[in-house]
Amino acid sequence: MSFTDAVRHVLTHYADFTGRARRSEYWWFYLAVVLVNIVLNILAGITGDAGSVLFGIVSVIVSLGLIVPVIAVGVRRLHDIGRTGWWLLIGLVPFVGFVVLIVFFVMDSEPGDNAYGPSPKAGHLA
Numbered sequence: 672m673s674f675t676d677a678v679r680h681v682l683t684h685y686a687d688f689t690g691r692a693r694r695s696e697y698w699w700f701y702l703a704v705v706l707v708n709i710v711l712n713i714l715a716g717i718t719g720d721a722g723s724v725l726f727g728i729v730s731v732i733v734s735l736g737l738i739v740p741v742i743a744v745g746v747r748r749l750h751d752i753g754r755t756g757w758w759l760l761i762g763l764v765p766f767v768g769f770v771v772l773i774v775f776f777v778m779d780s781e782p783g784d785n786a787y788g789p790s791p792k793a794g795h796l797a
Contacts, residue, residue: 672696678703685740688756692747693791697776700744704737745776750787752778 672680677699681692711733715726746756752775761768780792 672699674699674703681740681744684743686743688743688746689750690747690788691751691780691785691791692744693751693780694748694777696791697744697748700740704741707733707737745772748776750785751780751791753781753785753787 672693672695677696680696681700684690708730711726711730715723715730718726742759745759749756749758754775758775759772762772764771780790783790
């Protein structure tokens with residue numbers, strides 16, 4: 672899955688907590704979110720105090736707008752490895768939770784169909 676395909680798919684299924692998401696879909700979308708935040712922070716730094724406030728507000732609005740798609744793709748990524756979406760809550764545990772989620776997100780897809788749906792790799796090269 673390409674960068675643009677991943678971003679388009681996540682944003683068109685922004686509130687879909689069912690199904691499965693491949694590693695590439697999750698990580699490309701995560702990269703897009705990070706890049707948007709970097710650009711907004713650079714623009715805030717370049718424009719000075721007035722621009723900093725403006726781009727700070729824009730950054731908050733963008734972050735609030737992306738929170739549901741970020742959670743949804745995280746849940747679908749966990750479904751892809753055979754885990755329930757409730758595992759996202761382990762991220763609330765300081766230090767350890769973040770590491771556990773990273774390990775889960777880099778794991779390869781569970782082969783074949785699982786309880787959360789058909790494999791997203793079906794018909795694709797791994």
